Amino acid sequence: MAPDGDRPSLHVRARVVASHAFALDVAFDAPPGVTVLFGPSGSGKSTTLAAIAGLTRPAAGRIALGDEAWFDADARIDVAVHRRGVAYVFQSLALFPHMTAAENVAYGVSRALTPEARGERVRALLGRLRVAHLSTRRPATLSGGEAQRVALARALATEPRVVLLDEPLNALDRSLRRELAGELREALGQLGVPVVFVTHQSEEARALGERLVVLEAGRVTHVGTVRDVDDAP
Amino acid sequence: MDLAPLALSLQVAVLATLVAAIAGVGLATLLATARFPGRDLVDVLATAPMVLPPTVLGYYLLVALGRHAALGRAFEAVFGTPIVFTRVGAVVAASVGALPLVVKSSRAALEGVDATLVQAARTLGAAPARAFVTVQLPLAARGIVASLMLAFARSLGDFGITLMVAGDIPGETQTASLALYDAIQEHREAAALEMALTLTAVAIAILYGVGKLTARSARGA
Structure with missing residues (x-):
């Protein structure tokens, strides 16, 4: 349950019905360290992060940090967003203006x-x-x-227990993105908590990640290391 | 120019704006942030004064707040004064007329705040109330203030509802709009013109202020 000392892993099994046309059905674990959630636009990466943070309520499944359930459809558990200890860096950054x-x-x-x-x-x-x-x-x-x-x-x-990053480098130019990816890897690595980094750029995935979870049309199609990223869709 | 009706109008408008601010921003907050059964009905009822004839609204208020109605009797028992045909009635009348402006505009301002910012506040450990007070409300503030300025202008010029609920008692409930009407009835053209120009100047000044505020708000200043 806790491969990295006593630091717990994030366990995600969630089905989210986002619309009539799209339903997400994912299952993966994110141990301490960076897990890259990789896939094309519209594959359900952001919806997965929203479900982990508690911003979207799954129709079914269980989301837990170690043994602590944050969401469990069967047990009717749904811990409020502000009590989960999740840090979320939004694609738009969402700094308070x-x-x-x-x-x-x-x-x-x-x-x-x-x-x-x-x-x-x-x-x-x-x-x-x-x-x-x-x-x-x-x-x-x-x-x-x-x-x-x-x-x-x-x-x-x-002082988050889980960090979620939704393509935070997207708006930056190529050289700045490369520079920040390195800094980000260092900052996130020191945390020792599960980090889920969403991207659709293979260069970014390689620069930041260790583990790779590939998402396609709302389903996990591959779990491996970031070295597999070039084989991903 | 007899300044008493204008002074009374200003006094009534300030109090009515205060009442409409408390009730209107409260309702707007409820409608913008909560999902509950009957939400659409609350929205329709809060907006109704905008489309109902003032005489119809005045009639309902007379029936509900008159000296023989339970609410009217309760108010008189506590405060020693009836609501209808008093200044209190004028404030109630102007408040009801201004309420939809505050509800509609404040709700739009609150709903116009980027939902991601509120979500960001929640992920940073803020309970819903703290996220609302520290993020959503300050970012909607300009829109809300603009709605209160419109409410003030609306209260200042109310005629129909005030006439029905508070009457047209010189020195007591005769507001500027009613004084203007009386001046016309009594062929005091100069007095009517002065009152009309004064009310117009105040209204235009307020609209100008609202325009400035909303433009700055749109620029995100």
Whole structure:
């Protein structure tokens, strides 16, 4: 159940009926480390992340972190989004436009901490992602790469138990994407929690991942390592 | 120019906007964020004052809040004054007329906030109420303020509902619109013109302000 010391794996079995035309039916495990969810547009990658985070309610299945069920259709368990401990980096990044970079990051920091400790944690995260100098800037004034770094700092601020990334590098140009992929791999690797990284770019999959889950038309068609990515559709 | 009706109109409009803000933003929040049985009915009832003739609305309010109605009696027992044919009635009348503007515009502003931002707040550990107060509400604020400005303008100029519920008592319930009507009836053309121009200036100033606010909101400023 917990291959990496006592760090639990994420277990996903979910059927989501998104529309009359599309139903997702996936089953895979994500142990601590990066699992790349790879597939073409419309294959159900984002819907899978939404189900894990609790933003979409599956019609059937079970989603659990180790032995802790977050969703279980049979047992009628459906843990609320904010209690799952999931950090989600959205494709659009979804930075709060009315808050500064520092306020965005502070939003996810535990409110149990003292204001000083919260401030220290925000500064440390912004520094780690090399955007400390942007702390007072609003998202609208940030470049794509800067916004991506702030979004990642915000996601990590929650001390997540699972990290979900939905094509966060998509909007960036090729060279910046390559540079950030390396940084991302390092930052995510240090966490020691299951990370599910969604992409449809094989270069990104190879740069970031270890394990590979290939999704096609709402079904898992291959589970292996990122070296298999060139054989994927 | 007799400023008393204008002063009364301003007083009534401020109070009516306050009432419409509390009830209207509350209803808009419910309609924008919750799914419940009868939601469509609540939406229709909140919008109805926009399309019903003012006399019909006034009639319903008279029946519901009159001195022989349970609500009217209860209010009089607690506050020592009846609702109908008093300033309270004028505030109620203007509030009901303004309510749909607040509900419709505030709901649109709340629903116009990118749902992903609210979802992001939830994944960052915010319970639904915190996500609403810290993300959805501030991002909809300009739209809500614009709706309150429209409500104020609507309250300032109410005629039909006020006449039915509060009457046209000089010095007590005679608002600017009613004073203008009386001036016309009594062939006091100069007074009517002054009142009409004043009300028009206030209305246009408010519309200009709303336009500025919504334009800035659309630019995401």
